[in-house]
Amino acid sequence: MKVLAVADEESRYIWDFFDRSAFEGVELILSCGDLERDYLEFLATMLPVPLLYVPGNHDKRFITDPPGGCLSIDGKLEVVKGLRICGLGGCLSKNPSAAYEYTESVMARRAQKLRRAIKRAGGVDILLTHSPAQGLGDGGDSFHRGFAVFRRLLDEFQPKVHLFGHMHTAYGNARTPQTYGATRLINACGYKMLSL
Secondary structure: OEEEEEEOOOOHHHHOOOOHHHHOOEEEEEEOOOOOHHHHHHHHHHOOOOEEEOOOOOOHHHHOOOOOOOEEOEOOEEEEOOEEEEEEOOEEOOOOOOOOEEOHHHHHHHHHHHHHHHHHHOOOOEEEEOOOEOOEOOOOOHHHOOEHHHHHHHHHHOOOEEEEOOOOHHHOOOOOOOEEOOEEEEEOEEEEEEEO
8 A cells, every 4th residue: 555644844845736646546644743734634635545643742723623634543543444553643741731742651541542442453554653752763852752652562563664753854863763673663754655
C-alpha cells in the first residue's frame, strides 16, 4: 500500500503546486499533527482516500473544529485496508497546561488503554504519534524529548512503522535512526511517501 505521511510543515509542493499524478496510487494519508485544518481538508479532497490523524501540541482548535473528511485516531486503533493503525497525539510537558500536552505518567495511562486494543487486534502495523519515542529521533530540550512509553510500545508490539512528527527539519537536531528492532522509524515532517 502506498501511504502519504505528513506532519508539522505544510508542503508548498503539495498545497501550492498540487499535481495529482505525483500521488498516483496513494491509498492512505496519515498525519502526525501540527498542520492547518485547511491543509488536511485540502489533502482529503484532492486525494479521496482515508485521512487519519493524531493531534499535535498546536492543534487545540481541533477539539471544537476538527478537519472535515478526516478521522482522528488519538487514543484509538483503526484498521484500514488490513493495516492496524493506532494513534497517540500530543507532546511531553512536565507541567501540561494546554490541550495535547502530557506528562509521561498521563501518556502511559493513555497508552495502557490503547495496549488493550492492540492485543485484541492481534498487534499493530503502524504506530502514529506526534512526538517521537524517547531516544529515537527526539530532541535534547525538555519540550522535544520523546515519550519513554512509546519506546516500550515499540519493544512490546514491534510495529512495522513508527510515524511521528514534532521534530521539524529546521531544528537541525532531528536525526532519526532508520530502524529500532523490527520497526522503521519515520519523521514525517513536511511529507514522506512510503510503501507498506
